[in-house]
Amino acid sequence: MDLFRSHVLVCGGTGCSSSGSAELIRLFEEDIAKAGLENEVKVVRTGCFGLCAMGPIVIVYPEGAFYSRIRPENVEEIVNEHLLKGRIVRRLLCSEAIEDETTTKSLDEVDFYKKQKRVALRNCGVIDPENIDEYIAFDGYRALGKVLTEMTPQEVIDVIKASGLRGRGGAGFPTGTKWQFARNAVGDKKFVCCNADEGDPGAFMDRSVLEGDPHAVIEAMAIAAYAIGSDQGYIYVRAEYPIAVKRLQIAIGQAREYGLLGKNIFGTDFSFDLDIRLGAGAFVCGEETALMNSIEGKRGEPRPRPPFPANKGLFEKPTILNNVETYANVAQIILKGADWFASMGTEKSKGTKVFALGGKINNTGLVEIPMGTTLREIIYDIGGGIPNGKKFKAAQTGGPSGGCIPASLLDVSIDYDSLIAIGSMMGSGGMIVMDEDNCMVDIARFFLDFTVDESCGKCTPCRIGTRRMLEILERITEGKGEPGDIEKLETLAKNIKATALCGLGQTAPNPVLSTLQYFRDEYEAHIYEKRCPAGHCKKLLRYTIDPALCKGCSLCSKVCPVGAITGELRKTFSIDPNKCIKCGSCMEKCRFNAISRK
Amino acid sequence: MKSLEELAAIRQRTLEGVNMRHDRHGTRIVVGMATCGIAAGARPVMMKFVEEIKKRNLQDVNVSQTGCIGMCELEPLVEVYMPGQEKVTYVKMTAEKASKVVNDHIVNGQVVSEYTIGNYKK
Numbered sequence: 001m002d003l004f005r006s007h008v009l010v011c012g013g014t015g016c017s018s019s020g021s022a023e024l025i026r027l028f029e030e031d032i033a034k035a036g037l038e039n040e041v042k043v044v045r046t047g048c049f050g051l052c053a054m055g056p057i058v059i060v061y062p063e064g065a066f067y068s069r070i071r072p073e074n075v076e077e078i079v080n081e082h083l084l085k086g087r088i089v090r091r092l093l094c095s096e097a098i099e100d101e102t103t104t105k106s107l108d109e110v111d112f113y114k115k116q117k118r119v120a121l122r123n124c125g126v127i128d129p130e131n132i133d134e135y136i137a138f139d140g141y142r143a144l145g146k147v148l149t150e151m152t153p154q155e156v157i158d159v160i161k162a163s164g165l166r167g168r169g170g171a172g173f174p175t176g177t178k179w180q181f182a183r184n185a186v187g188d189k190k191f192v193c194c195n196a197d198e199g200d201p202g203a204f205m206d207r208s209v210l211e212g213d214p215h216a217v218i219e220a221m222a223i224a225a226y227a228i229g230s231d232q233g234y235i236y237v238r239a240e241y242p243i244a245v246k247r248l249q250i251a252i253g254q255a256r257e258y259g260l261l262g263k264n265i266f267g268t269d270f271s272f273d274l275d276i277r278l279g280a281g282a283f284v285c286g287e288e289t290a291l292m293n294s295i296e297g298k299r300g301e302p303r304p305r306p307p308f309p310a311n312k313g314l315f316e317k318p319t320i321l322n323n324v325e326t327y328a329n330v331a332q333i334i335l336k337g338a339d340w341f342a343s344m345g346t347e348k349s350k351g352t353k354v355f356a357l358g359g360k361i362n363n364t365g366l367v368e369i370p371m372g373t374t375l376r377e378i379i380y381d382i383g384g385g386i387p388n389g390k391k392f393k394a395a396q397t398g399g400p401s402g403g404c405i406p407a408s409l410l411d412v413s414i415d416y417d418s419l420i421a422i423g424s425m426m427g428s429g430g431m432i433v434m435d436e437d438n439c440m441v442d443i444a445r446f447f448l449d450f451t452v453d454e455s456c457g458k459c460t461p462c463r464i465g466t467r468r469m470l471e472i473l474e475r476i477t478e479g480k481g482e483p484g485d486i487e488k489l490e491t492l493a494k495n496i497k498a499t500a501l502c503g504l505g506q507t508a509p510n511p512v513l514s515t516l517q518y519f520r521d522e523y524e525a526h527i528y529e530k531r532c533p534a535g536h537c538k539k540l541l542r543y544t545i546d547p548a549l550c551k552g553c554s555l556c557s558k559v560c561p562v563g564a565i566t567g568e569l570r571k572t573f574s575i576d577p578n579k580c581i582k583c584g585s586c587m588e589k590c591r592f593n594a595i596s597r598k
Numbered sequence: 599m600k601s602l603e604e605l606a607a608i609r610q611r612t613l614e615g616v617n618m619r620h621d622r623h624g625t626r627i628v629v630g631m632a633t634c635g636i637a638a639g640a641r642p643v644m645m646k647f648v649e650e651i652k653k654r655n656l657q658d659v660n661v662s663q664t665g666c667i668g669m670c671e672l673e674p675l676v677e678v679y680m681p682g683q684e685k686v687t688y689v690k691m692t693a694e695k696a697s698k699v700v701n702d703h704i705v706n707g708q709v710v711s712e713y714t715i716g717n718y719k720k
Contacts, residue, residue: 005648005661007619040645042615062618062660086631086663126619136605137612145602259600267600 013048047212124212164350169323200399203430345371349415398427401507403514462505481527624658
């Protein structure tokens with residue numbers, strides 16, 4: 001590999017790609033060549049750096065200069081100033097990276113990264129995901145080599161068990177135990193599968209791992225295959241992740257070329273190959289049995305368990321299915337040991353967890369924290385708090401299967417068991433932050449709307465039960481809630497939880513139950529007082545003019561698109577609630593703050 | 599891939615190229631690369647430093663550039679920051695001098711006083 005004195009790392013994750021990072025790479029290469037630096041400076045497209053809100057992100061090493069929100073017109077300046085003359089363009093640096101007048105912080109000192117611990121994301125934003133050599137340079141495939149030449153399959157499983165690694169897809173089943181079941185199962189053929197069908201609204205952890213470090217998943221699947229005695233794997237990834245799919249295809253091709261997939265890997269008897277199966281984006285296909293049906297070419301519907309996949313999974317053969325992020329931890333555990341991994345996190349939740357931070361938060365993006373970090377640290381220290389000085393109301397974790405954590409529980413430790421105890425769940429890692437303007441009834445309605453849409457329809461409780469719940473929620477948000485609705489929701493929720501076929505159905509009522517637990521007063525305000533405390537539900541809003549403040553200027557009545565505001569000039573105006581369409585134009589226009597919304 | 603050695607060889611070969619992508623807290627060699635420095639020949643000096651560090655496989659040493667250090671008549675200027683030590687400034691550097699600085703100062707800890715700014719003034 002040629003030696004370059006400086007590396008320009010440009011994020012090529014989905015977030016930064018959609019804000020134009022491919023164009024930046026092209027311009028950097030062009031301008032660097034123009035400056036005659038093409039033999040000194042290398043441009044590398046990497047995976048996600050995590051701070052997506054500040055994208056496109058460009059990092060220049062060896063200085064570690066952290067540029068954010070780079071536009072095509074900035075490239076020439078960075079090349080001429082920084083790369084040619086060595087003057088960091090401070091104006092374009094991420095504001096968090098600026099220490100004082102003259103010094104800049106290194107990346108690991110920036111608030112967003114300081115409390116993070118990147119294990120699953122260790123290579124994201126560091127290596128070129130389309131170059132297997134760079135993965136190998138950062139210890140890639142050494143774990144596979146170690147496993148194949150020094151360890152027995154049982155020893156591999158023992159290490160994973162001792163590390164305390166639990167499934168990162170949401171339910172948190174101990175990974176080592178799962179592998180043990182599959183190893184113990186009798187079968188002439190066994191399969192290793194990877195669940196990359198990330199479907200929770202707002203979640204993109206798995207996508208970022210696949211985009212930034214695809215070989216980590218491939219290596220871990222080969223290790224798993226050795227441990228359980230399999231020679232064939234499948235990665236089930238949704239077709240809506242085109243960059244992830246492309247990089248996986250490239251990675252698999254390179255691994256085959258190097259003989260890291262295929263026959264007699266590292267000169268041993270072990271052979272393993274891997275294929276990609278594209279999913280069409282049905283949420284239910286993230287459920288393990290439905291996923292296997294889909295790989296088999298059948299309709300993506302769950303099967304009853306038992307038999308569990310470890311005994312009768314894909315094509316009725318013993319199968320293990322792990323999530324992308326789970327796999328991303330495996331090679332590190334083998335290399336650094338179970339004790340290293342177990343030293344991070346809490347007693348029952350070891351290691352780290354990646355979260356996709358979204359919603360009403362300043363630093364939207366991807367964060368990886370040690371288990372046991374508090375929600376407060378994630379939201380205020382890493383996430384940079386709530387925009388516009390608003391108040392934090394709740395965080396939603398676990399997507400449509402999870403629940404809301406209210407402000408009173410901000411100091412809860414983020415680990416599997418603590419989250420279950422307060423009625424939410426870890427989930428795959430989506431974390432949506434809500435402020436005082438979010439209506440909790442509407443949030444519950446949003447998630448139920450999603451579940452109804454995505455229900456596969458195989459079992460009655462989910463197909464019909466969730467729809468009935470949605471209808472009630474819609475009624476409540478439209479101001480047609482009736483006494484008894486809350487109790488009906490609770491009964492339905494209890495029954496669906498007890499009787500639905502698959503995990504997704506069983507957890508579908510959770511958003512309703514948890515909002516009822518912590519925000520019952522909001523439901524009651526909607527039903528009994530016909531008002532939305534957050535001022536969100538349009539049909540419950542009422543615009544009124546305060547006669548004491550109104551000067552009778554008539555601006556509001558001129559701007560009203562439906563003629564709902566009437567009055568005489570220089571006298572008090574009034575709004576006809578029956579005509580008002582609640583567009584808010586009058587409130588914006590009023591110069592005397594006489595119009596209020598309740 | 600038939601052996602672990604093969605893997606280790608790829609690893610070694612590539613590592614040198616990607617090693618700089620970490621935050622470093624070790625030795626920093628800073629080369630003045632403003633117009634004055636470049637005109638005086640700073641580029642070959644910097645490339646020599648990069649090359650020497652690679653050749654000797656020195657970890658935790660990085661070479662970066664900076665703007666005008668201020669004494670344009672003494673360019674190319676090079677500053678060496680080692681943790682816990684005072685900054686050393688070398689003046690009128692050349693590629694040959696750069697090799698000696700790496701050998702004596704960076705590797706063996708002996709400042710090459712004949713090239714330093716203090717010595718030049720005398």
